[in-house]
Amino acid sequence: MTGASQPPVSAKEADARVAVEVKALQAAGKLAAARERFAELVGRHQRRALRIAFHYVRDAADADEAVQDAFIKAYLHIGTFREELPFEVWFTRILINGCLDRIKARKRRERWIAPTPLDPSGNERNPADYLPSRGPSPEDQVLASERRRQLNGALSKLPERQRLVFMLSHFEGRSSREVSTMTGLNESTVRVHLFRAIRRLRSLLAKPADPAQAGRRIHRAVR
Amino acid sequence: MRFADLILRQGHLSERTIVDAVMSGNRPAHLDRCDICASRAVDLSRWLDDTREIGLESADAAFPPEQLAAQRAQILRKLEQLDEPSRVISFPRHTARVDEPASGRRVAASWVAIAAAAGLIVGVVGGQVSARLAAPPASAADANLAEPPVSEPAVANNRASLKHDYDDALTLRSLEALDEITPRLVQTSARGGR
Numbered sequence: 001m002t003g004a005s006q007p008p009v010s011a012k013e014a015d016a017r018v019a020v021e022v023k024a025l026q027a028a029g030k031l032a033a034a035r036e037r038f039a040e041l042v043g044r045h046q047r048r049a050l051r052i053a054f055h056y057v058r059d060a061a062d063a064d065e066a067v068q069d070a071f072i073k074a075y076l077h078i079g080t081f082r083e084e085l086p087f088e089v090w091f092t093r094i095l096i097n098g099c100l101d102r103i104k105a106r107k108r109r110e111r112w113i114a115p116t117p118l119d120p121s122g123n124e125r126n127p128a129d130y131l132p133s134r135g136p137s138p139e140d141q142v143l144a145s146e147r148r149r150q151l152n153g154a155l156s157k158l159p160e161r162q163r164l165v166f167m168l169s170h171f172e173g174r175s176s177r178e179v180s181t182m183t184g185l186n187e188s189t190v191r192v193h194l195f196r197a198i199r200r201l202r203s204l205l206a207k208p209a210d211p212a213q214a215g216r217r218i219h220r221a222v223r
Numbered sequence: 224m225r226f227a228d229l230i231l232r233q234g235h236l237s238e239r240t241i242v243d244a245v246m247s248g249n250r251p252a253h254l255d256r257c258d259i260c261a262s263r264a265v266d267l268s269r270w271l272d273d274t275r276e277i278g279l280e281s282a283d284a285a286f287p288p289e290q291l292a293a294q295r296a297q298i299l300r301k302l303e304q305l306d307e308p309s310r311v312i313s314f315p316r317h318t319a320r321v322d323e324p325a326s327g328r329r330v331a332a333s334w335v336a337i338a339a340a341a342g343l344i345v346g347v348v349g350g351q352v353s354a355r356l357a358a359p360p361a362s363a364a365d366a367n368l369a370e371p372p373v374s375e376p377a378v379a380n381n382r383a384s385l386k387h388d389y390d391d392a393l394t395l396r397s398l399e400a401l402d403e404i405t406p407r408l409v410q411t412s413a414r415g416g417r
Contacts, residue, residue: 031306035299042295050291051282060285064294071298076305148281151274169246170271171278176247195242202270 015041015087023078038075045088046071048172049095055167056099057106058156066102070095085181092182096164103160154204158197165190166197236260241267 018040025034049070053063073094074081081090155163161183168179169190176194180187236244236253241260244251245268254261286294 035302035306038302039295039299042298046291046295047283047286050286050294051279054282054285055278063285064290068294068298068301072301072305075302144277144280147277148284151277152281155278167278170275171282191243194246195239198242198267198271199238201274205274 011044012086012088015044016083019078019081019087020083022075023081026078035075038078041074041087041091042071045091048088049091051171052092052095052167053099055155055171056096056160056164057102058152059106062102062106063099066095066098070098073098089178089181092168093184096182100160150205154201157204158200161185162193162197162200165193166201169194236263238263245271 018037022034022037022041025031025037046067049067050063053066053070054060057063057066070091074091077094081087155166158166164183165179165185168174168182169176174182176187176190179185179190179194183190185193235257236251240251241264243249244254245264254264
């Protein structure tokens, strides 16, 4: 069968091709075309990058900036991208390093700034949680919000590395080897961090919440 | 099955082995035989699924599609700015010509400092030399023996003060004599009483 359609290209291969094209276009001085091709990569990895950054830095605004910076760095240094490494892994490494820098900077800042007010469960208050919005019923919304808050609270209690490894392995579905490449940790260390993170999270989330407190919180949220 | 599992856990799998099995997808044969461990693996798997769902939900809730689109546009705008930086508008020629000689004559700050220090030293030395040349030469012995010159107004002042003291003394003495010849009130009253 001549002229048969080409075998489907995997997402990794497609990314690598686009990245190589961007590199070539940049080298040829066709910058507008390079940006246009790079926009494809942005669209494909933006959501994933935001999830990683959001769970790692624990702040939406910081995550937003970290992702923007990571894409800009990736574009500027795409000349150093090697085809044998998946673009996703290379980019995630850039993103993680950026997030780590932000966390360090925030810790330095927080030494001089009063801490953010916490609600009774120890989570940061998010005014958006108390505002009405469109979507599912208020009750479902409150329950979902409560579950998210609990998980976020538990995740924030994990050490940074455990949280990062858990997020990449579990939320992003990466193998230990991929996480190892992304984070620069040994594979065995990655597995240890993952196991400890799961064990700690389970124990944190298994603790029965104070029903009175939960009731108060739900009541307040509904109001 | 590991030896530790066999001895310590009565043949059941450790939590870590179950986590490894669930996360990697490599299902150990023991799970097919042991209902307890199979149930533990299922529980863990469900918990992980729930956690993943909630985790992704919370991240996605923080970034609605509109925000994603805005972010994407912002990234592309920044990239455009990097690729095509703002053009620098050149100033008119006249201004440029005026600036050129000034930039050509610019003197380094260090040279200005050196010149200032040299000027100061020359000033101090010159002042000293001129002061020495202007003063008459005098030996150290002469300087010790010589009395300090007294000026005319000082002498006049001294004389005036001496005269004043003498006058005061004279006045007091004449008053004492006068006082002696003046009759006392006691004596006068005694005479009257007689």
